[in-house]
Amino acid sequence: MNRARLLMMNAALGPLDYRVPDGMDVVPGSVVLAPLGPRQVIGIVWEEGRLPAERVADSRLRPLLEVLPVPPLRAELRRLIEWTADYYCASLASVARMVLSSGGALKGPATMTEYRLSGGMPERMTPQRERAMAALEGEQATIRELAGLSDVSEGVLRGLVNQGVLEPVVVDCDRPYLLARADYAEPVLNGAQQDVADRFVAAVEERRFAPFLLDGVTGSGKTETYFEAIAAAIRAGQQTLVLLPEIALTEAFLRRFEDRFGAAPVLWHSSLKSTERRRGWRAIASGSAQVVVGARSALFLPYANLGLIVVDEAHETSFKQDEGVRYNARDVAVMRARFERIPVVLASATPALESLQMAAAGTYEKLDLESRYGGAMLPAITTINLTEEPPERGRWLAPPLVEAMQARMERGEQTLLFLNRRGFAPLTLCRNCGHRFQCPNCSAWLVEHRLSHRLACHHCGHETSTPDACPECGEHDCLVACGPGVERIADEVAAILPEARVAVATSDTLNTPEKAAAFVAAAEEGAIDVIVGTQLVTKGFHFPELTLVGVVDADLGLEGGDLRAAERTYQQVAQVAGRAGRGAKPGEVLIQTRHPDAPVIAALAAGDRDAFYDAETEARRHAGAPPFGRWAAIIVSSEDEAEAREAANRIGATRPNLPDVAILGPAPAPLSLLRGRYRYRLLINARRTAQVQDVIRDWLGALTFPSGVRVGVDIDPYSFV
Ligand SMILES: [Zn+2]
Ligand SMILES: [Zn+2]
Numbered sequence: 001m002n003r004a005r006l007l008m009m010n011a012a013l014g015p016l017d018y019r020v021p022d023g024m025d026v027v028p029g030s031v032v033l034a035p036l037g038p039r040q041v042i043g044i045v046w047e048e049g050r051l052p053a054e055r056v057a058d059s060r061l062r063p064l065l066e067v068l069p070v071p072p073l074r075a076e077l078r079r080l081i082e083w084t085a086d087y088y089c090a091s092l093a094s095v096a097r098m099v100l101s102s103g104g105a106l107k108g109p110a111t112m113t114e115y116r117l118s119g120g121m122p123e124r125m126t127p128q129r130e131r132a133m134a135a136l137e138g139e140q141a142t143i144r145e146l147a148g149l150s151d152v153s154e155g156v157l158r159g160l161v162n163q164g165v166l167e168p169v170v171v172d173c174d175r176p177y178l179l180a181r182a183d184y185a186e187p188v189l190n191g192a193q194q195d196v197a198d199r200f201v202a203a204v205e206e207r208r209f210a211p212f213l214l215d216g217v218t219g220s221g222k223t224e225t226y227f228e229a230i231a232a233a234i235r236a237g238q239q240t241l242v243l244l245p246e247i248a249l250t251e252a253f254l255r256r257f258e259d260r261f262g263a264a265p266v267l268w269h270s271s272l273k274s275t276e277r278r279r280g281w282r283a284i285a286s287g288s289a290q291v292v293v294g295a296r297s298a299l300f301l302p303y304a305n306l307g308l309i310v311v312d313e314a315h316e317t318s319f320k321q322d323e324g325v326r327y328n329a330r331d332v333a334v335m336r337a338r339f340e341r342i343p344v345v346l347a348s349a350t351p352a353l354e355s356l357q358m359a360a361a362g363t364y365e366k367l368d369l370e371s372r373y374g375g376a377m378l379p380a381i382t383t384i385n386l387t388e389e390p391p392e393r394g395r396w397l398a399p400p401l402v403e404a405m406q407a408r409m410e411r412g413e414q415t416l417l418f419l420n421r422r423g424f425a426p427l428t429l430c431r432n433c434g435h436r437f438q439c440p441n442c443s444a445w446l447v448e449h450r451l452s453h454r455l456a457c458h459h460c461g462h463e464t465s466t467p468d469a470c471p472e473c474g475e476h477d478c479l480v481a482c483g484p485g486v487e488r489i490a491d492e493v494a495a496i497l498p499e500a501r502v503a504v505a506t507s508d509t510l511n512t513p514e515k516a517a518a519f520v521a522a523a524e525e526g527a528i529d530v531i532v533g534t535q536l537v538t539k540g541f542h543f544p545e546l547t548l549v550g551v552v553d554a555d556l557g558l559e560g561g562d563l564r565a566a567e568r569t570y571q572q573v574a575q576v577a578g579r580a581g582r583g584a585k586p587g588e589v590l591i592q593t594r595h596p597d598a599p600v601i602a603a604l605a606a607g608d609r610d611a612f613y614d615a616e617t618e619a620r621r622h623a624g625a626p627p628f629g630r631w632a633a634i635i636v637s638s639e640d641e642a643e644a645r646e647a648a649n650r651i652g653a654t655r656p657n658l659p660d661v662a663i664l665g666p667a668p669a670p671l672s673l674l675r676g677r678y679r680y681r682l683l684i685n686a687r688r689t690a691q692v693q694d695v696i697r698d699w700l701g702a703l704t705f706p707s708g709v710r711v712g713v714d715i716d717p718y719s720f721v
Helices: 076-086 092-099 127-135 145-151 154-162 191-206 223-233 245-259 274-286 296-300 327-341 353-360 399-411 488-494 512-524 565-577 599-606 609-623 641-653 692-701
Strands: 003-008 016-019 031-036 040-047 109-117 166-172 210-216 241-243 267-268 289-293 306-311 343-348 367-368 380-385 414-420 428-429 448-449 454-456 464-467 479-482 502-505 530-533 544-553 588-593 628-639 663-673 677-687 710-715
Touching: 003 031, 003 092, 003 512, 016 031, 040 327, 040 565, 076 092, 076 296, 092 296, 092 488, 127 145, 127 154, 145 154, 154 166, 191 210, 191 223, 191 343, 191 367, 210 223, 210 327, 210 353, 223 241, 223 245, 223 289, 223 306, 223 343, 241 296, 241 327, 245 289, 245 399, 245 512, 267 274, 267 692, 289 296, 296 327, 306 327, 353 367, 353 609, 380 599, 399 414, 399 488, 399 544, 414 488, 414 565, 428 692, 502 512, 544 565, 565 588, 565 599, 565 609, 599 692, 628 663, 628 692, 641 663, 641 677, 677 692, 692 710
Parallel strands: 210 343, 210 367, 241 289, 241 306, 267 289, 306 343, 380 588, 414 530, 414 544, 502 530, 544 588
Antiparallel strands: 003 016, 003 040, 031 040, 109 166, 428 479, 448 454, 454 464, 628 677, 628 710, 663 677
8 A cells, every 4th residue: 555545534524545665564554654844644545435525646645654653444444434424414424423433542651740748748737738748648649630629739749749758659550450240249140130131141152233222211221231241342342332221320220230240340431531542542443441321422443353332311301412523322232233233232221212113123132121120119100280289389299299298208218309400590580680691602591500509501501600689670689590400409309308418419429429429328328318309310229228219300301392302301300210119118109290181191100211202203203203213403603693594594495395305494493593603493304214314415515604503403303492
């Protein structure tokens, strides 16, 4: 190979050809450094036939500079990159950047210096030094990380280094991870679990593409069954990827994993330190990382020898990425398994309708786990009709729910109140002039967070301290909170049950693994009587004394009217209901609603899952919605309102006229201003068989837009805002 075609990391460059210098070993998939003008850029060597470009004469080619010290990307991964870019109408470069997601990893072997306490004492003790030394007992990390751990400046720590109180330790950046052992603590499975585990193990051993839908109620022991598939992969020397929807769930997962395999898996998520990213990436690429547990981005890593993929809580909408490459990790996981010719397990207590349909069509093999593991009973579910039994004025918990909570307090049992709304109140207004607090960057209200005395936008992160006076009319003490968030419910619980120990569990209060672990420990010890939480607490936790779940507002998710509103409500309420009665004591679930007859609420109360799915299937079929038809969205945005509108109108005016494709819009997006950008949307609804991506590519490819305009395509959208 004396010339090479590169996929560049910048889509605007297009593919570029280079000369391969004598003696340089380059194969498709090699990650290389190439000259570009005065700069050096990274590219991936690609098959010429799969990456068309104008051919440049040999004599005009510049030579590649070097092959970076990482294994070439395997053909299976290159095909996944191509498929993802093609299916989601994204550039190859933007998908490839998700693969090469650690700059440090591309640099080859390296060491770094960490520091730890030497046991010595400083000549002069200061309060800061004392604080640092107390905080750093048993720690070893870089100066910057130690400064973060001890909450003192790096300067203070460097002073301690100079005095020999902190000693340097040279560590290998790529030191190996502890090995997980397949036989560390083999479980005793019940008959149904064993049957499921045997299917998984056989598929891993046969090393073939096998998509499974593992359908089992919460508490039925799904995790134990796919752990046996992981054990089989470890025995065969193959890697496993486990995707979890939320990093807050990993704490509970890690403990179970360590108990089963005797070592922690390799973690992958967006808040890893760069050194951890590097180490993880290289271990994954070399094959030494046996089991990787991660967020959706872990799906695109360059596994050397992938043998199994598990997507847990596979119905979760957080597997859908809504920015950049708008992919659904659940669907891409199945494609990756297909390219790698390996099994993939989609596990859920409330599968997505799309997944059930794939099972019904025979594409996925559906495996069921019905009874609760260990004989625990499913909770009894009752609705409270809020129009008949309303809460007291200014309160949100109806009398039957309050009585049930009091009974739990007397028995020393726990209650979980679920409300999927962070903060104290979703809207704050001025009693005097009617002023409403709105985000300056988004068309959204600011949410009051009373615990932190702030008003915050949940869309862009804009925050301001809660003012004493109205910024509009200047009146003092005139701000009124409208509607409840979890903090307000916690206040109400404190008023009703003054002796109750109440914990608010949201992404605001459990924002680090340490805080999440402390919360779990406190709840397990019985140090919490009432948990008030968002969807963060709907899954993964197992508290034996938790016997009552109250759903504060089951109608909340049904507002807004997006395609999956009913399904998401069903999934959330069913998930949170599954938290009740996981120990020996039976659980009870009370659902507060103004619409007890709505099909989704009625199905929940009746415990009739099939009725819900049947009704939802018919509704979707009737609407031509997924999985029976296809949706795609085009989102146009600009900081300039007129520019965004003009671009959207031009797209609308050039719409293709096709018999099996309906195009709606353009219209201002429900969130018409987001992060300072004005937004318009078009929605495409097509027959299952229509080549939607080709239609969109041809359509948008013929247009050009001002540089301030962004045009995004969302295939199979989840968000309609
Ligand atoms: Zn006012
Ligand atoms: Zn905002």
